[in-house]
Amino acid sequence: MAQVLSAVGLDCERDDRHLFRDLSFDVSGGEILHLTGPNGSGKTTLLRRLVGISSVVEGVVTWFPNSPESTGEPCEKIWYIAHRPAVTLLQSPLENMAYALALHGIRVAESVVWDALDTVGLRGFEDVPSHQLSAGQQRRVALARLYLPLEPDRVRAWVLDEPLTALDVEATERLKARIIEFARAGGSVIMTSHHGLDSETVRTLALGGGS
Amino acid sequence: MTLLPLLSSVFRREMQLAYRRRSDLANPLLFFLIVVVLFPLGVTPDMAKLAEMAPGVLWVGALLANLLSLDLLFRSDYEDGSLEQMLLAALPPTSLVVCKVGVHWLVTGLPLTVMAPLLSVMLGLPGSALPLLMLTLALGTLSLSLIGGIGAALTVGLQKGGLLLTLLIMPLFVPVIIFGTGAVQAQVAGLPWLAQLAMLAAMTTGSLALAPLLTVAALRIAVGD
Numbered sequence: 001m002a003q004v005l006s007a008v009g010l011d012c013e014r015d016d017r018h019l020f021r022d023l024s025f026d027v028s029g030g031e032i033l034h035l036t037g038p039n040g041s042g043k044t045t046l047l048r049r050l051v052g053i054s055s056v057v058e059g060v061v062t063w064f065p066n067s068p069e070s071t072g073e074p075c076e077k078i079w080y081i082a083h084r085p086a087v088t089l090l091q092s093p094l095e096n097m098a099y100a101l102a103l104h105g106i107r108v109a110e111s112v113v114w115d116a117l118d119t120v121g122l123r124g125f126e127d128v129p130s131h132q133l134s135a136g137q138q139r140r141v142a143l144a145r146l147y148l149p150l151e152p153d154r155v156r157a158w159v160l161d162e163p164l165t166a167l168d169v170e171a172t173e174r175l176k177a178r179i180i181e182f183a184r185a186g187g188s189v190i191m192t193s194h195h196g197l198d199s200e201t202v203r204t205l206a207l208g209g210g211s
Numbered sequence: 212m213t214l215l216p217l218l219s220s221v222f223r224r225e226m227q228l229a230y231r232r233r234s235d236l237a238n239p240l241l242f243f244l245i246v247v248v249l250f251p252l253g254v255t256p257d258m259a260k261l262a263e264m265a266p267g268v269l270w271v272g273a274l275l276a277n278l279l280s281l282d283l284l285f286r287s288d289y290e291d292g293s294l295e296q297m298l299l300a301a302l303p304p305t306s307l308v309v310c311k312v313g314v315h316w317l318v319t320g321l322p323l324t325v326m327a328p329l330l331s332v333m334l335g336l337p338g339s340a341l342p343l344l345m346l347t348l349a350l351g352t353l354s355l356s357l358i359g360g361i362g363a364a365l366t367v368g369l370q371k372g373g374l375l376l377t378l379l380i381m382p383l384f385v386p387v388i389i390f391g392t393g394a395v396q397a398q399v400a401g402l403p404w405l406a407q408l409a410m411l412a413a414m415t416t417g418s419l420a421l422a423p424l425l426t427v428a429a430l431r432i433a434v435g436d
Contacts, residue, residue, distance in 0.1 A: 048435075053295055055435035076301035084292030088224075090231045095224065099293075102220040105301035 004188040010059035035192045041208030043192040085142035089131035093141040116147040136166040160191040225314040239276035246272040247330040258335035265334035266395035281359040285367040305423040320352025351391040354415040357422035364429035
């Protein structure tokens, strides 16, 4: 499988504390990289560096190395779902989805968006302002984009920061299954989570503990 | 993928959000109204004296009203994480900033411009000066929104950035107000005013070209920390 991400010599020091030092890894297509570690071990910081919005980590990150579209910058082929899920509370789930897709330059039929919202269990809430939804439901609004049936080369990698927080048991299982399905179709997933993930394609990278 | 349909959906989102936060938007307009209403009461009811000060009073009122609304420009997008997504978007972030600032102007600068002729009656400004007053205000508030966007982006990561924003941005607002009021005062006095207007227009186009780049750089700092 083609290499999707290469990170070389990542180094982060905060408040005189080394979160990680000289950290290098690769991610290939079809692979799930599961970052683990105690709270405050730098998982979120690392993910933010990977997508290119953190300025506190040194090192080189290259997306899609060995390919003509190789880039150090994040690009529209990556879904990044952050800890703050980018759900605008004054807008309905449907409007939030439309905006997220517009930012990624993706245009799909509206029925596809409805189906994705239905899959995450937001049927009947499509037009409700998001501030009336519960924390878990707001989380689902952000996650709904992962259930869109896009062509495999449209979005090639997911970077997910604690995607399973605030979700109920059923939704957690559904998302885990979806992550494994996406990897099986050739996509790469880099995620942090305190939940385990069972699949032969999962690789675990432990941060913290002075490693 | 063409840029235009995407930008139009971004623009629609910003307009929609502005509409849903309309109570916040009424704030600068009310502030403008109050400043101008209180001025004749507090200073002098003498129409001749007021007419002399009218361009300056209207401009100061509009500038402060604009400043009042700047703090909110990126705040909610920063808090809910949308800002990170904007910086990662397939669209150039500068185009998104232009969209946001453009909408900010449409919902503050433009209403202030439209209100100005009504309020100028209270200050005894001659009717012949109104077209130029509106033109300078329209141009001026646009450049205030653009320049203010840089300050709003720099302070968005701070919990209480309001005062710092004012300090950062005030010096940059000064040239705009000098040439804005200068043009109107010159016309009221029967002097040539084209040079001041041209300077103001140059500042607006200049900030249109530069401010979005600086704003994006400032946003990256605010988000990347």
